Amino acid sequence: MKFVLNRELVEENALAADTTLLRYLREYRRLCGTKEGCASGDCGACTVLLGALEDGRVRYRAVNACITPLAAANRRHLVTIESLSNSGRLHPAQREILEHHGSQCGFCTPGIVMSLAGLYQQLLTDNGPQPDRTQVCEAISGNLCRCTGYRPIIDAGLKIVHTSDESHRLDAQAQIDQLASIGHTETPPGYFQPTNRKELQQALAENPDAHLIAGGTDLMLEVTQRCRPLNTIIDLSRVAELHRIDERDGFIHLGAALSYREMESFFADRSPSIRTLLERIGSRQIRNRGTLGGNIANASPIADLPPLLLALDALVTLADAQGNEYHMPLSDFYRGYKKTALGSAQYLAEIRFPARTLSDFHRAYKVSKRREDDISAVMAAIRLRTGAGKYGEVFTEVRIAFGGMAATPARVAAAESALLGRALEDEDALNTALAAIATTLQPIGDVRASAAYRMQIAQNLLRSAWQSLLQERIGKRAAEVRHA
Known part of the structure; x- marks a missing residue:
């Protein structure tokens, strides 16, 4: 696979399928500014940015490197704390943290700086105004700081975009050209990354016992917390059909690989209640990776979205390696504690509910x-x-x-x-x-x-x-x- 690491185009094909971004950065690249705090996506010390080329520009998302597989960086721009400064000039997020005394022991600081840098880049890309307190707090909601205190960190965040200087844009033309030059690439052995349902079906047929991953915010804990290897992984996050979200035939249709962030945008005007709930799920880093299908198929009794979807009379669509589809009420999907109707070589494809329920x-x-x-x-x-x-x-x-x-x-x-x-x-x-x-x-x-x-x-x-x-x-x- 190929990706841009900071300002360098790199290729990696020999690492294990379940290698995390954090392990890769620290052990294989010696980029140790990205810290390991919790190894479970809770503290934010390992925050990095992943950028995807969309319509000629790069859209960046903050993610937890400790629970993100390395293959998620395939054909992406991976940005770490080491590359933020430009020709010796501090990035605005670094400069403001320094000037507002936003760091003490410094262990959490790289992750906080990366979260603020992500907000900075988002505002540049969207031509947004100066960030307000709500935006800053939301950006660092997944970053724990045990000694500095959040007041100087928030003060720093409020100042990060007060200039028209764009010299610190992460998506410089050189990085856009590098991403655009990456064609079809092979992923590491045991890691499959289909881009459509036909490729997904083929991967399932050949690997019926593979672990399915979309965001991986829960599955990757098997690697980081339980030390259990995931030798074969099928990544659903690039399957275009699983990212559809629209209203048709009287139903709201939600692809199972939709991230919480994508859902936030869709429900912003349709349901303030649902939008508010989505904003309570995890942190910004988690919502950038975590998916609707994962929240449902994980079958946790404390998952946040299943009760909402049950109240909306949701239906689920399961699909198998032969392309067959099976439809059932969500209430029939759960068969017991951590047990679902999903069989071997099957996956959750879509969730839908009557649009009228939002009224x-x-x-x-x-x-x-x-x-x-x-x-x-x-x-x-x-x-x-x-x-x-x-x-x-x-x-x-x-x-x-x-x-x-x-x-x-x-x-x-x-x-x-x-x-x-x-x-x-x-x-x-x-x-x-x-x-x-x-x-x-x-x-x-x-x-x-x-x-x-x-x-x-x-x-x-x-x-x-x-x-x-x-x-x-x-x-x-x-x-x-x-x-x-």
Whole structure:
């Protein structure tokens, strides 16, 4: 495979399929500015930038080098802390960190600088304005600093684009030309990188027991945390059909290889609730790599997106090496703890849900100790539709789903039935639904939350959604009276 490492076009074909970017940089290239802190994508000390050539320009994304396979750099521009300065002049991110005293021990500093450099490049590419505090905090949300404190780091970030000087653009013409010169390349032995579904099917047919990877933000922990080799890997991230995202035939269609970042852009105007949830998943580095399909197929009971998709009546499409497709409700996809309907040489191809559900009242709640880059103690998704009844407004469709409360993400049918057909203001119906949650779910207790806490939170989240809808309707009725 070929890629541009900082300013050099390099070729690597002999390394193991599961070699990480971090190991490659430190052990094989001796570029030790990229640090290893946690080896699990949690601290950000290993942050680097990966740039892909798109329509004649390079779009960069910050990623965690510790859980990103080296082959992800194929035909990409890999940027590390060592190449940021230009002819002895510090990059704006480096300069501002220095001037605002944003570094003490310095171990986390390279990752923080790379995250800010990624924001700098994004603003240059998009002709964006001076960054605000929200943008800076979001850019460094995946970077932990244990001694400096974040105030000087944020101050530095607020100053990184206050000049029209573009001498520190990462996508200089030389790098664009280098990327454009890379044609078809072979990946390391055991690593397959199909670009369409036909190539994917062939790879699956020849390697039915291969590990499927898209973002790898969970799978690569097998390598870094459990020291288990992944000898054969099929990378889904370059399969164009798995990145489709559109609305047609009354459904929202989502390719399984879509990253969280791609989904953020799509749902920005369609659903503030979904956009807010996506912004709570991991860090910016994780959302740049992590995918919808991985979040579902991993079958974790605390995954963030399955409860939301269950509440939206999502359907999944599975495909196999022969091109056959199988369609089923997402609720049938889960067969037990960490078990799914996926068979040998099959993959998750698409998720779709009725577009009309986005017009319903819907809320997604993530409860965790930290706002960014943390695992849910409870994940709840609630969708409520109302209509005219005999004596007023009643619930005509109810979906209540939870993660972290059972062996699999699940809807609570008894709670849904308790509200269905009942008046919006009927608090007795709500209390019946809350009681159904208590009798149906049996949450576990662990280091994140006790079973009792999880149960109380789950019930409180349903009550919160109910109250929010009630307040929304009361406000609407008051407005109608004022304008009558």
